[in-house]
Each structure stands twice: as C-alpha cells, then as structure tokens.
Amino acid sequence: MIPNISPSTFQNANILIIGDIILDHYIYGSVSRISPEAPVPVLLKESSAMGLGGAGNVAANIAGLGGKASLLSVSGDDSNHEALLNLLAGQPISASIIKDPSRSTTLKTRVMARQHQLVRIDEEQAHALPPEIENKVFEAFTGLCPTCQTVILSDYGKGVLNPELCQKIIKTCREQGKLVLVDPKGSQWGKYRFAHCLTPNFKEFSSVVGEIPNEDRFILEKAKALCQELEIENLLITRGSKGMVLVKRTGEPFSLKADAKEVFDVSGAGDTVIASLAVCISMGWDWESSVDFANKAAGIVVGKSGTKPVTILDIAEKLSDGNFAANKILSLESAIQKVDSWKAEDKRIGFTNGCFDILHSGHVHLLHASARLCDKLIVGLNTDESITGLKGPGRPILSQEDRSRLIAALGSVDLVVLFDEPTPLNLISALKPHILIKGQDYQKSQVVGADLVESWGGEVALIDLVENKSTTSIIEKIKNKG
Numbered sequence: 001m002i003p004n005i006s007p008s009t010f011q012n013a014n015i016l017i018i019g020d021i022i023l024d025h026y027i028y029g030s031v032s033r034i035s036p037e038a039p040v041p042v043l044l045k046e047s048s049a050m051g052l053g054g055a056g057n058v059a060a061n062i063a064g065l066g067g068k069a070s071l072l073s074v075s076g077d078d079s080n081h082e083a084l085l086n087l088l089a090g091q092p093i094s095a096s097i098i099k100d101p102s103r104s105t106t107l108k109t110r111v112m113a114r115q116h117q118l119v120r121i122d123e124e125q126a127h128a129l130p131p132e133i134e135n136k137v138f139e140a141f142t143g144l145c146p147t148c149q150t151v152i153l154s155d156y157g158k159g160v161l162n163p164e165l166c167q168k169i170i171k172t173c174r175e176q177g178k179l180v181l182v183d184p185k186g187s188q189w190g191k192y193r194f195a196h197c198l199t200p201n202f203k204e205f206s207s208v209v210g211e212i213p214n215e216d217r218f219i220l221e222k223a224k225a226l227c228q229e230l231e232i233e234n235l236l237i238t239r240g241s242k243g244m245v246l247v248k249r250t251g252e253p254f255s256l257k258a259d260a261k262e263v264f265d266v267s268g269a270g271d272t273v274i275a276s277l278a279v280c281i282s283m284g285w286d287w288e289s290s291v292d293f294a295n296k297a298a299g300i301v302v303g304k305s306g307t308k309p310v311t312i313l314d315i316a317e318k319l320s321d322g323n324f325a326a327n328k329i330l331s332l333e334s335a336i337q338k339v340d341s342w343k344a345e346d347k348r349i350g351f352t353n354g355c356f357d358i359l360h361s362g363h364v365h366l367l368h369a370s371a372r373l374c375d376k377l378i379v380g381l382n383t384d385e386s387i388t389g390l391k392g393p394g395r396p397i398l399s400q401e402d403r404s405r406l407i408a409a410l411g412s413v414d415l416v417v418l419f420d421e422p423t424p425l426n427l428i429s430a431l432k433p434h435i436l437i438k439g440q441d442y443q444k445s446q447v448v449g450a451d452l453v454e455s456w457g458g459e460v461a462l463i464d465l466v467e468n469k470s471t472t473s474i475i476e477k478i479k480n481k482g
Helices: 055-064 079-089 131-147 163-176 202-209 216-230 269-282 287-301 312-328 332-344 361-371 384-391 400-408 425-431 450-455 471-481
Strands: 014-019 021-034 041-054 068-076 093-100 107-113 116-123 150-154 179-183 234-238 244-248 254-256 349-354 376-382 415-419 435-439 459-463
Touching: 014 055, 014 131, 014 269, 021 055, 021 068, 021 079, 041 055, 041 079, 041 107, 055 068, 055 079, 055 093, 055 150, 055 269, 068 079, 068 131, 079 093, 093 131, 131 163, 150 163, 150 269, 163 179, 179 269, 202 216, 202 234, 216 234, 216 244, 234 269, 234 287, 244 287, 254 287, 269 287, 287 312, 312 332, 332 349, 332 376, 332 415, 332 425, 349 361, 349 425, 361 376, 361 459, 376 384, 376 400, 376 425, 400 415, 415 425, 425 450, 435 450, 450 459
Parallel strands: 014 068, 014 150, 021 107, 068 093, 150 179, 349 376, 349 435, 376 415, 435 459
Antiparallel strands: 021 041, 107 116, 234 244, 244 254
C-alpha cells in the first residue's frame, strides 16, 4: 500500500549515486523520403537536445521525486565534460565529476524521427579506471557516505565500477549502516556480493543464471538461489510487459503486473526503477510498497519520449484516481516544475486566466477552444482576495476552492494556479507559455502579458465568445427571480 504522497514526501531522502555518467544527445527531425545513395531514410533535422544519462539520469530521477541526490562519477577531460557540468548546474544535484585524461566522456547520440529512434551512435572508452583515479573516487565516496541513507551503484559497464571498488564501497556501507542498491551490468555479479538489492531486467538476469522462460516458477527458483549464492537480501527483476517481481533471500516473493498504458521509449526505465526504490526505502517504506511505487514510476517514464526523469507530480497524478482534479491544482513553485517537464517533452504550453466565478457554458467554450491551440492548458485563477479587490464586496460567489476544483475537473484543463495580484503578469513571467489566450472581448493591446510572451517567441490568440453568457448576468437573473 503506497502512502499518501506530496511534493515534500521524499525531501529527507539522501541518496548517493556512484557509477557511469553518460551524456545523451538527441537529434529530432522528420522523414519523408529515402536516400538515393543507399536504402536509408533521410532525416530533416529540426532540433537537438542534450540530457543526463546513466548515473546522471538516476540522480535526475531522485531530484525529480524531491529527494536529495549526490552524484559521484568520472568523465573525460574534454568538451563533453563541460556539457555535463552545464546540464548538472541546472538541476538540484550535488555532483562530483572526476576528470580522467585517459578516457573520453561517454556520449550516446540518438537520431529520432518524431517518437521513433532511427539509430544510436555511441562514443566511449570503457576501460578500467587508472589506479590514481580509482583512489580519488573512493576518497570522494568516503567523504560523501556519512550524510546519505542509501547508496546506488549505477553500473553501465563503462569502467567506473570495477570489482575491487564495488566491494570496498559495499563493505564501507555495511559498516556504516547504509543501504546499497545496484543496477547491475554484465554477467559477473560477484562484485555486487553483500548488496541489499539488485535491480536487473530479465535479459540481464538471464545472462547470469542461464536462458530460462520468462515465467514465475523458473524465475523464482533461480533468483532465490542467486540471492543465497551472492548473499544479497533482495532481487528486483523487471520483466517488461509482465511487470516485475521482488525475490527475497528470506521471505515470500512479491509480483506486480506492468503499469504502463502506452510504451513510447524504454530508455532510462531502469534508472527510474532504482531511483524510485531508493527514495522509498530511504524513508523507511517496506519493500512491497517501495516496489509498487517503482512500478508505477516505470509505467510513467516508458510513456515519455527519450530519457526523461519522472517527477513527484507525475506520480501524484498517477495515484490520484478519482481525485485527479485536485492534483491539477498546484502552487506556482510546483507548477513551474510541471511545466518544465512538459517543455522537456516538446509540449506546447497554453495559458489563459480569469475569475470563473459561477462556471457557465461561455467559460467552458473558451477553455475547450483554448485547449485546441496547445498540448497543455494552464488556467491562472484569481483568488478570492483578488476578485474582491477587482469586483467589490459580495464577490466572488464561489470560493477559490470551489472554483479551482470546477475548472480542474474539465478535461480541457491540465493545470490550475491561483494568483493574488490583480493581473496574472507574474504568473505568465514565471511559467513562460508558448501561447497566451483570451476572449475576443479583448484587443491584443489590452491582453496582460502579451508583449512578454511575444518577447520570447510566443504568440497571442483571441477566442470567439458565446454571446450573452456572463457571471454578472447570471447573478442579476437570480436577484430578479428572488
């Protein structure tokens, strides 16, 4: 059973991630023809983006869930090292990236036609760390370990986590009472001996125990034996469309069906699983609840395109069920985080605002029409205090709690943010929408924030209104009938 969560649920989870950091490079475009030079598609490049991969993506997931992430890794002494530092500077991650002149920074370039990956190009030098670099890593680890609850070993097989270093880290963690979770790589798992939990996918698990069917009875038998052999307490095996299973050295297994509704991209799903598991375990959750949470997080992230971290707001929406509308109503701080995640997915953000006091068909028409102009629609809603200042005593009729829930209940609305000021200018400045939308009862020059939105390349749209529909007329009609 997953406890109730909020943006502050994991704020006291301190996680140290050690492993292979990767620079992810995405090239986006469209394909409309085949090359005359060879039977391959021709991509018309439209944009490109850089992101954190490997251990960096694990750290980004922890930060997105509201935990405290410390990252320890090794990169080359090159321009891509600087690119990593620039990306990390924009994240709430405490990073120690040690430069190794003997290697290049690992770079994965994915060429994407819409949501389909055409090809991946890897640039790497995956040799073991030189002794002096390994010593620097362990020295940095010993300084960081005391302040964390959990250590994640994110092994992508690029040379950072050799057997000797893994065992020194695990031994130190055991001595200090820290949990060790491992996302393993390769078939030599002896280097992870005495860890608290390994999180392989089924293919990785099969590479160690031998080829077996992806069926419960075969998996449970082999996993139990592996836990005993390696003296690890838990083995969480992700099984793709068949979900995941937690096998314990002592105790009953725990299985869950896959939670994804749509699968666009499995890149980084393993990072999300181990990050989600880590924040839960660090806060004292039991293993079953932690695995359930990780399963839901994985179901979200495979529905995103590219290596994108999950956020606590994503999870809140996932868990909301019938109370989904309430989870659309966010503080400005949480709304900025949500909008940033939408923008990272190339979503077009729309913004409109109003009092919406006594919701009527004219309001609904405006919001539905606005939603057709964007991928995600934000509604800035005047607070009670703001409306009283604008319209005088006796207004609003409905409280801000009622008004925000009514607006959030509409399928056309993705986010509701309250504001106290007379105008939403500060809200627009903070959220930076791509399109600002108002009714045709305004002229463009009268729309608050129009110049601001256009200054960053956005646009302003004016929507036709339903005639003879207003809150004022409804109030007057009620008065006259009274």
